[in-house]
Amino acid sequence: MVGKVPPMLLEKLVFNKLGSSDPAVIVGPAVGEDAAVIDLGGGVALVVHNDAITGASKLLGWLAVHIVANDVATRGAKPRWFLMSLFLPDRGEEELLAEIMFQVDAAAKELGMMVVGGHTETTPGLDRPIV
Known part of the structure; x- marks a missing residue:
């Protein structure tokens, strides 16, 4: 299975394992x-969101x-903040890190x-970085 997890598996194995309920969660x-x-x-x-970029x-x-x-x-919200998890292959990380952070900085400023x-x-x- 490559790509998004099928909705049936999300319903069966993910959505019923989300920790404690919180009435503040609207969506x-x-x-x-x-x-x-x-x-x-x-x-x-x-409004919060997290996404992993794996295919680019x-x-x-x-x-x-x-x-x-x-x-x-x-969702009608203005994006203001960005949290990033970055996983790099264990080779050439300095050059990759510099390139990715240049792009992150430029996009965030934009x-x-x-x-x-x-x-x-x-x-x-890893054979390629994951952000």
């Missing part, structure tokens, strides 16, 4: 729901920011967003 995990909406109170909601080899950093921003914007944190690591067994 949570479901088939076709790419961004969650959380009620912060006082008429304020936070060019413009990986740019795509990572734009895809997340797009899914947040489809959209008026800020990278507020994340995780980076080199991982054996």
Whole structure:
């Protein structure tokens, strides 16, 4: 199985294993729901989204920011912050990291967003980076 997990498996194995329920979650995990909406109170909601970019080899950093921003914007929210997890192959990581971060920085500036944190690591067994 390559690509998105089939909806039947999500229903069977994922959506019933989500930890504790929280009434502040207005829109949570479901088939076709790419961004969650959380009620912060006082008429304020936070829209959050996470996506892994696995199939692209060019413009990986740019795509990572734009895809997340797009899914947040489809909920009517202004994308402002970006959290990134970056997994690099255990070879040539300095050049790859520099290229990806150049793209992330440019895309975030283009959209008026800020990278507020994340995780980076080199991982054996990868043949290309995952953001």
